[in-house]
Amino acid sequence: MPETSASPASPEPGEVLHTGATIELENLTKRYPGSPQPSVDCVNMEIRAGETVIFVGPSGCGKSTTLKMINRLIEPTSGRIRINGEDVTHMDPVRLRRKIGYAIQSSGLFPHMTVAQNIAQVPRMLGWNKARIRDRVEEMLDLVGLDPGEFHGRYPRRLSGGQQQRVGVARALAADPPVLLMDEPFGAVDPITRDHLQDELIRLQHELHKTIVFVTHDFDEAIKLGDRIAVLRERSHIAQFDTPEAILTNPADDFVSGFVGAGAALKRLNLTRVGEVEITDVPTVTVDDPLQNIFNRFRGSGINEILLLDRRGRPYKWLRRGDLMRARGSLARAGTPVVDTVTRDATLHDALEAVLTDAGGRVAVTGRRGQYEGVVDMETLMNSVHELLEADRLDALAHQHDLEEARTQQTHTEQEGSAGGDSGEARA
Numbered sequence: 025m026p027e028t029s030a031s032p033a034s035p036e037p038g039e040v041l042h043t044g045a046t047i048e049l050e051n052l053t054k055r056y057p058g059s060p061q062p063s064v065d066c067v068n069m070e071i072r073a074g075e076t077v078i079f080v081g082p083s084g085c086g087k088s089t090t091l092k093m094i095n096r097l098i099e100p101t102s103g104r105i106r107i108n109g110e111d112v113t114h115m116d117p118v119r120l121r122r123k124i125g126y127a128i129q130s131s132g133l134f135p136h137m138t139v140a141q142n143i144a145q146v147p148r149m150l151g152w153n154k155a156r157i158r159d160r161v162e163e164m165l166d167l168v169g170l171d172p173g174e175f176h177g178r179y180p181r182r183l184s185g186g187q188q189q190r191v192g193v194a195r196a197l198a199a200d201p202p203v204l205l206m207d208e209p210f211g212a213v214d215p216i217t218r219d220h221l222q223d224e225l226i227r228l229q230h231e232l233h234k235t236i237v238f239v240t241h242d243f244d245e246a247i248k249l250g251d252r253i254a255v256l257r258e259r260s261h262i263a264q265f266d267t268p269e270a271i272l273t274n275p276a277d278d279f280v281s282g283f284v285g286a287g288a289a290l291k292r293l294n295l296t297r298v299g300e301v302e303i304t305d306v307p308t309v310t311v312d313d314p315l316q317n318i319f320n321r322f323r324g325s326g327i328n329e330i331l332l333l334d335r336r337g338r339p340y341k342w343l344r345r346g347d348l349m350r351a352r353g354s355l356a357r358a359g360t361p362v363v364d365t366v367t368r369d370a371t372l373h374d375a376l377e378a379v380l381t382d383a384g385g386r387v388a389v390t391g392r393r394g395q396y397e398g399v400v401d402m403e404t405l406m407n408s409v410h411e412l413l414e415a416d417r418l419d420a421l422a423h424q425h426d427l428e429e430a431r432t433q434q435t436h437t438e439q440e441g442s443a444g445g446d447s448g449e450a451r452a
């Protein structure tokens with residue numbers, strides 16, 4: 025039976041919708057039947073409302089089990105879960121799951137339902153009326169960057185892996201839950217699609233401020249997406265729970281260092297976004313511009329290269345002067361196709377990768393619908409990397425200085441304390 029009252033516009037008392045909710049795990053433990061050891065052993069963790077927390081750790085350490093206990097897909101053996109202060113450890117799990125979005129690696133879409141029906145599933149169970157569901161489906165498709173007109177009636181088998189994941193995220197968010205759990209949601213897609221999906225999740229999170237708990241094997245993904253990262257070791261013991269910067273610059277122990285792996289300086293590039301560096305403009309023309317106009321653009325300026333945009337303003341090809349000579353009246357044969365692009369939410373690491381594989385040493389920056397917004401080139405990236413490393417070096421020096429001061433202070437306090445102790449005894 026559908027619930028009659030529930031609606032995101034009319035939250036129940038104590039319930040915060042539209043934005044995130046706090047999650048508290050208290051001594052959370054799972055012992056699977058027949059296993060001598062618990063798979064998750066006494067986890068204590070506080071996740072703030074609106075933050076993205078990433079669980080990383082070696083295979084089998086208990087990441088998924090911990091995650092699935094939050095929406096009780098796996099029942100805890102003992103311990104407590106509180107969401108926004110409310111103890112949900114024994115709440116009806118079906119009711120609980122309507123408040124918690126869940127996205128998984130294989131997207132989990134129902135193959136016999138259209139995209140729209142998949143997205144509408146939880147709102148339907150919540151008893152929303154048809155018009156509201158229809159509006160919400162359109163809104164969700166738009167939110168995850170899929171054209172509602174094109175994708176509404178499609179079946180999942182007619183979507184690419186990346187599109188399926190987008191629909192999976194749209195479905196998880198449809199009832200506007202304050203919490204979103206994501207279990208390796210981008211694990212099965214190719215690296216370029218994965219980068220784009222990550223960028224989109226960052227953009228979504230800027231708009232929505234959900235509380236997201238995200239499981240991954242990939243430390244680079246954790247750095248890119250997490251406000252905080254929980255590095256877990258066996259039985260979900262927390263090795264370190266901190267910001268990506270702190271984990272990269274001050275790993276708590278050898279286990280964390282080993283997990284961070286080599287190349288911390290390169291990983292540092294994952295902490296800066298393309299939107300934070302200088303984006304330059306290049307001359308552009310569109311496929312509808314007459315060839316003669318394009319010739320004139322070259323002729324009228326000293327430029328050697330123009331970016332050709334498609335009808336929707338998306339980067340399509342790089343055109344050089346010589347290409348036009350060979351075009352023989354048609355742009356179809358001219359130029360070098362744009363293979364990769366980045367958004368402003370992409371990391372410098374993504375941008376560097378794209379620039380390194382691009383013969384021209386630059387990558388086009390695109391907006392939400394893939395439209396051209398500018399270009400980042402090798403020189404900008406190199407300058408930014410130098411600035412970042414220099415800033416890190418100064419931070420490390422300041423940190424070292426603070427530590428030394430604290431040590432000196434402590435020595436003084438101890439010396440004074442032992443002197444003070446004597447006088448204390450004398451007073452007693």
Ligand SMILES: Nc1ncnc2c1ncn2[C@@H]1O[C@H](COP(=O)(O)OP(=O)(O)OP(=O)(O)O)[C@@H](O)[C@H]1O
Binds near residue numbers: 056088
């Ligand atoms: N249904 C189950 N019955 C018994 N043991 C289980 C079950 N599910 C998981 N486990 C065990 O619990 C431990 C933690 O598993 P879990 O799937 O949570 O780890 P994980 O860190 O998410 O692993 P991976 O990164 O490989 O997905 C593993 O040792 C696993 O073998």
